[in-house]
Amino acid sequence: MIVKGEHAFSGRPELVWALLLDPEVIAKAMPGTRELALTAPNRYEGRMVVTIGPVTAAEFALVIMLEELAPPRRFVMRVDGNGRFGFTRGTARVELAANDGGTMMRYEADLQVGGKIAAVGQRLLDVVSRTLLRAGLAALGKELEHRLGDGDRP
Amino acid sequence: MKPAPFTYHAPASLERAFALLDEHGYDAKPLAGGQSLVPAMNFRLAQPAVLIDLNRLDRLAGIEPTDAGGLRIGAMTRQRALERDPRVARVAPLLAQALPHIAHPQIRNRGTLGGSLAHADPASELPAVMLGLGARLRLGGSRGERWLPAQEFFLGLFSTALEPGELLLEIEIPAAAPGSGWAFEEAARRHGDFALAGVAAGARLDADGRCRETTVVLFGVGEGPVPVPGAAAALAGRRPSAQRIAEAAEVVRSSLDPPGDIHASPAYRRRLAAVLTRRALTRAFDAAGKASA
Numbered sequence: 001m002i003v004k005g006e007h008a009f010s011g012r013p014e015l016v017w018a019l020l021l022d023p024e025v026i027a028k029a030m031p032g033t034r035e036l037a038l039t040a041p042n043r044y045e046g047r048m049v050v051t052i053g054p055v056t057a058a059e060f061a062l063v064i065m066l067e068e069l070a071p072p073r074r075f076v077m078r079v080d081g082n083g084r085f086g087f088t089r090g091t092a093r094v095e096l097a098a099n100d101g102g103t104m105m106r107y108e109a110d111l112q113v114g115g116k117i118a119a120v121g122q123r124l125l126d127v128v129s130r131t132l133l134r135a136g137l138a139a140l141g142k143e144l145e146h147r148l149g150d151g152d153r154p
Numbered sequence: 155m156k157p158a159p160f161t162y163h164a165p166a167s168l169e170r171a172f173a174l175l176d177e178h179g180y181d182a183k184p185l186a187g188g189q190s191l192v193p194a195m196n197f198r199l200a201q202p203a204v205l206i207d208l209n210r211l212d213r214l215a216g217i218e219p220t221d222a223g224g225l226r227i228g229a230m231t232r233q234r235a236l237e238r239d240p241r242v243a244r245v246a247p248l249l250a251q252a253l254p255h256i257a258h259p260q261i262r263n264r265g266t267l268g269g270s271l272a273h274a275d276p277a278s279e280l281p282a283v284m285l286g287l288g289a290r291l292r293l294g295g296s297r298g299e300r301w302l303p304a305q306e307f308f309l310g311l312f313s314t315a316l317e318p319g320e321l322l323l324e325i326e327i328p329a330a331a332p333g334s335g336w337a338f339e340e341a342a343r344r345h346g347d348f349a350l351a352g353v354a355a356g357a358r359l360d361a362d363g364r365c366r367e368t369t370v371v372l373f374g375v376g377e378g379p380v381p382v383p384g385a386a387a388a389l390a391g392r393r394p395s396a397q398r399i400a401e402a403a404e405v406v407r408s409s410l411d412p413p414g415d416i417h418a419s420p421a422y423r424r425r426l427a428a429v430l431t432r433r434a435l436t437r438a439f440d441a442a443g444k445a446s447a
Contacts, residue, residue, distance in 0.1 A: 052311065053273070053274070053275070053313070054190060054191060054199060054200040054273070054312065055194065085199065117199070121199075122415055123348055123415045124276070124415075125415065126413035127276055127376070127377055127413040128311065131311050
């Protein structure tokens with residue numbers, strides 16, 4: 001499954017970059033993340049609990065690795081999630097570009113979802129991933145506004 | 155498979171059901187017809203610690219005419235009961251047309267109107283029908299009751315305006331305006347499968363045969379029911395011709411951003427939604443023409 005799109009942030013790329021690499025912020029942007037810690041350079045590990053409709057508390061062990069870092073322009077994010085209900089693996093390419101005093105983020109992710117959750121919920125994967133993505137981007141935007149509000153304006 | 159262990163309550167009064175909901179909070183799930191919840195539990199995708207069975211709450215089931223010529227339907231009314239009720243066919247032909255598309259008779263024998271609405275599956279027929287009909291929903295809990303229009307009830311993928319501790323109690327369908335016509339269309343791989351796309355449409359003509367009101371609500375193409383007011387705008391105040399209906403269908407095609415899955419790509423779903431809209435509007439205007447003649 002390919003998920004791609006773009007999103008405009010109101011801060012400059014350096015600020016958005018710092019935001020995207022902050023484990024606390026990533027945890028906020030990935031709905032249901034219970035804990036996320038930097039365990040090695042560019043490697044985050046944690047736990048995520050996803051609740052969507054009738055699916056209650058699908059828990060995943062999460063590993064996120066960042067590669068090909070070119071601050072503040074682009075990076076590649078590898079995500080590996082494993083749980084009782086299935087697994088998800090994916091690679092996301094993220095690019096940041098200065099845009100009118102703000103930042104335009106372009107992303108393209110190739111996601112694989114397998115196991116029971118994919119077998120039973122196939123028809124919903126696309127719409128679920130969009131819902132989570134939108135919630136995540138909204139959380140990132142809010143966090144950014146918060147930081148800008150603290151006097152960190154460009 | 156068998157579900158994970160859970161505690162079962164079957165309250166005999168609404169007050170007791172509210173008390174149980176308050177006591178158990180997020181651990182509890184209300185059980186209506188069980189046609190979505192129980193399979194999810196058997197797959198162990200849903201593992202509620204507490205099940206609150208609403209099936210003993212007789213007050214929640216039944217169909218009553220309102221003074222204004224509409225219908226009040228208890229949330230626990232079985233879909234099959236609605237399908238067989240001549241008052242539903244007369245007052246809400248859109249609902250009557252949609253019901254046979256919902257899964258299979260065995261499922262409709264157990265499945266309830268309220269259960270389907272509270273579950274809010276993006277491919278389900280009834281939320282779109284409720285929007286199309288302009289229904290109102292009565293929600294209640296230990297702290298009181300409130301009415302919500304259908305369009306404020308559905309918030310997205312499997313999510314509704316129901317607060318923790320609240321139950322959907324009743325649905326009120328207004329009397330259709332004189333001279334209105336309705337049509338429901340759906341496409342699924344096999345009858346009874348989840349819809350690839352579907353549409354609930356309503357139309358009303360003025361004395362000159364011009365479009366006075368048009369309603370188009372799609373489902374299976376997003377996170378929930380998707381009204382397309384632009385389709386109505388394409389027809390407003392004009393005589394409905396095949397050409398203009400096709401233009402309204404084109405508005406649907408270009409305004410949707412449907413998901414893709416192994417059964418249908420987003421492009422296919424858009425095209426399908428447009429074709430179904432064209433068919434539904436054609437039938438709805440036909441029926442409206444006959445009703446106003």
